[in-house]
Amino acid sequence: MSPLCRIEGVLHYEGVSLERIAATWGTPCYVYSRAALTEAYQAYERALAGHPHLICYAVKANSNLAVLNLLVRLGAGFDIVSGGELARVLAAGGNPDKVVFSGVGKTEVEMRAALEAGILCFNVESESELVHLNRVAGGAGRSARISLRINPDVDARTHPYIATGLKESKFGIPYDQAYALYQEAAGMAHLRVTGIDCHIGSQLLDTGPFAQALERILTLADRLADAGIRLQHIDMGGGLGVRYGEETPPALSDYTQVLLRQLAGRAEHLIIEPGRSLVANAGVLLTRVLYLKHGQSRDFAVVDAAMNDLMRPSLYDAWHDVQPVRARSGAARRYQIVGPVCESGDFLARDRDLALAEGDLLVIGSAGAYGMSMSSNYNTRPRAAEIMVDGADAHLVRDRENIAQLLAGEHLLP
Ligand SMILES: *Cc1c(COP(=O)(O)O)cnc(C)c1O
Numbered sequence: 001m002s003p004l005c006r007i008e009g010v011l012h013y014e015g016v017s018l019e020r021i022a023a024t025w026g027t028p029c030y031v032y033s034r035a036a037l038t039e040a041y042q043a044y045e046r047a048l049a050g051h052p053h054l055i056c057y058a059v060k061a062n063s064n065l066a067v068l069n070l071l072v073r074l075g076a077g078f079d080i081v082s083g084g085e086l087a088r089v090l091a092a093g094g095n096p097d098k099v100v101f102s103g104v105g106k107t108e109v110e111m112r113a114a115l116e117a118g119i120l121c122f123n124v125e126s127e128s129e130l131v132h133l134n135r136v137a138g139g140a141g142r143s144a145r146i147s148l149r150i151n152p153d154v155d156a157r158t159h160p161y162i163a164t165g166l167k168e169s170k171f172g173i174p175y176d177q178a179y180a181l182y183q184e185a186a187g188m189a190h191l192r193v194t195g196i197d198c199h200i201g202s203q204l205l206d207t208g209p210f211a212q213a214l215e216r217i218l219t220l221a222d223r224l225a226d227a228g229i230r231l232q233h234i235d236m237g238g239g240l241g242v243r244y245g246e247e248t249p250p251a252l253s254d255y256t257q258v259l260l261r262q263l264a265g266r267a268e269h270l271i272i273e274p275g276r277s278l279v280a281n282a283g284v285l286l287t288r289v290l291y292l293k294h295g296q297s298r299d300f301a302v303v304d305a306a307m308n309d310l311m312r313p314s315l316y317d318a319w320h321d322v323q324p325v326r327a328r329s330g331a332a333r334r335y336q337i338v339g340p341v342c343e344s345g346d347f348l349a350r351d352r353d354l355a356l357a358e359g360d361l362l363v364i365g366s367a368g369a370y371g372m373s374m375s376s377n378y379n380t381r382p383r384a385a386e387i388m389v390d391g392a393d394a395h396l397v398r399d400r401e402n403i404a405q406l407l408a409g410e411h412l413l414p
Contacts, residue, residue: 002281003033003389004323004363011325011363015392018286018325022361025385025396027288028305030372032062032397034070034390036282037368041074044274047256051263051270054120056100058238058275059085061369066388066397067279068092077120079238079273083110086117096120100235100271102149102199104129104170111136111144121145123197123235125172130185137190146185147195147235150178150220152213156201156239159316163201172198178220179227186229193229195271196221199237202276207250207258210236214262221268234263235271242280244366245319252277276369283368285310285384286325287348289360290340299333301356306339307346308378310364310371314345321365322349330355337362341379372398377406 003014011018013031021031044055056077059068063085068078069092077098078089089099096117101110104125111133114122124130124146137144151172156163164171173181185193200213214236221231236259241249263270287305294300312318322337335356337349348364356362375383382401387394 001036001039003036004284004365006327009326011323013284014389016389016394018361018363021387021389021394022286022288022325024394025387026400027286027361028303028309029286029385029387029400030283030367031286031394032064032067032279032283032368032386032388034388037067037070037279038074040278040282041071041076043252044256044272044278045075047253048260048270048272051260053270053272054098054233056098056235056271056273057278058273059088060373061275062279062283062371063088063373064386064397065092066386066395068094071278077271079275083107083113086110086114086119090117100147100197100273102197102273106133108132108136112140115140115142115144119145121147121195121233121235123147123149124185125149127173127181127184130181130188130191134188134190143190143192145192145194147193147197147233148173148178148181148185150175150196150198150217152198152200152216154200154209154212154216156204156209157206158201158203158241164199175216175220179223182224182229183227193231195231195233195235195268196224197235197237197271199273200239202239203241204239205241205247205249207255210239210255211258211262214259218262218266231268233269233271235273238273238275238277240274240277242277242366242369244280245321249277278369280366280369283366283371285364285367285371287362287364289356289358289362292356292358294333299335301335301337301354301362303337303339303348303362305348305364305384306341306379306381307343307348308341308376308381309339309384310348310367311374311376312370313348314343315374320349320367322352322354323363323365324354324356325361325363328355328357328360341381377401380406382406
């Protein structure tokens with residue numbers, strides 16, 4: 001259920017008026033819902049109850065410490081893609097024994113930090129990485145638990161920038177090389193082979209590719225078992241799509257049934273790495289209309305949030321719902337909702353029929369995933385504040401950045 005509701009004409013998030021949030025902390029700001037996040041996580045737990053499993057939230061979707069800490073309290077593990085994300089998980093109180101480390105370019109420093117923390121598994125993406133990790137683990141006097149990220153060569157039928165499971169992708173180990181590489185890994189002194197993983201893409205709206213990928217993974221796992229390499233877990237990555245507007249993603253239970261059906265009776269634990277589907281619809285971006293510009297052929301609403309705050313529309317041509325916080329009467333016009341950044345690609349939404357006045361607040365929906373975490377300081381814009389609502393309460397969970405913070409760390413020539 002969406003935490004957005006209109007009370008006496010004013011949009012609220014859970015029990016908190018978005019007008020009150022804007023008055024207290026200013027705009028633009030991200031607003032998250034504790035209840036929505038909790039419900040999304042618990043729905044996964046319920047749906048997977050029939051098989052031993054671990055839900056490793058993909059930190060890159062939204063890495064705010066309060067979000068991570070809430071997931072820690074709910075029992076989540078984490079999928080990280082950098083040493084920075086490991087530091088965040090640890091700072092949020094996460095248990096390293098529930099952390100898997102993905103990514104094609106892990107550095108030696110990151111490997112050492114993860115070994116020292118004692119993470120559950122490195123999801124290794126190439127032969128070179130395997131050799132490197134073995135050496136780093138040996139040097140640190142540790143043993144690294146590893147999984148190979150297999151590229152199952154299935155078409156996830158999603159936006160090309162977020163499809164990762166085709167053979168031309170930079171991600172993972174080609175399916176037909178994986179068996180030999182597992183045998184090589186099994187012979188390395190400082191590695192312990194514990195799993196297999198894949199992640200075929202993001203915002204998948206069909207369960208078919210997951211089923212296909214799992215089938216290929218299980219075939220490989222069986223071949224490995226025949227060769228004496230027994231895996232403890234199968235990690236199917238993330239990627240379940242969400243509804244931004246007109247999409248019809250699979251029901252969570254349909255997705256989990258596809259996985260559980262094929263895993264029935266097998267000993268391997270299931271790991272999944274959902275990001276978007278846990279947080280996208282647990283957050284919104286709140287922004288204020290600065291100027292209305294009625295051009296010759298188009299009407300623009302210039303708002304105080306921009307592509308640096310929410311990159312998805314510019315990067316993927318993504319569609320986000322836009323609603324006025326307080327509906328006003330009067331004739332609607334067809335607006336281009338744009339930010340102040342000096343790029344024609346700086347838009348948040350296009351062709352929206354709205355009745356607006358300068359100073360109005362707008363809510364950009366489904367902004368909890370890949371919103372703040374992809375934000376930047378382009379145009380020397382301080383990044384937005386983040387607020388989490390909890391029933392009738394609202395808490396600032398990240399201060400708005402200030403200009404001094406942006407300039408700190410830069411140096412003039414002597
Ligand atoms: C991004 C990513 C995820 C999460 O994907 P979502 O589409 O947000 O669920 C999971 N695993 C890996 C390896 C990723 O890169």
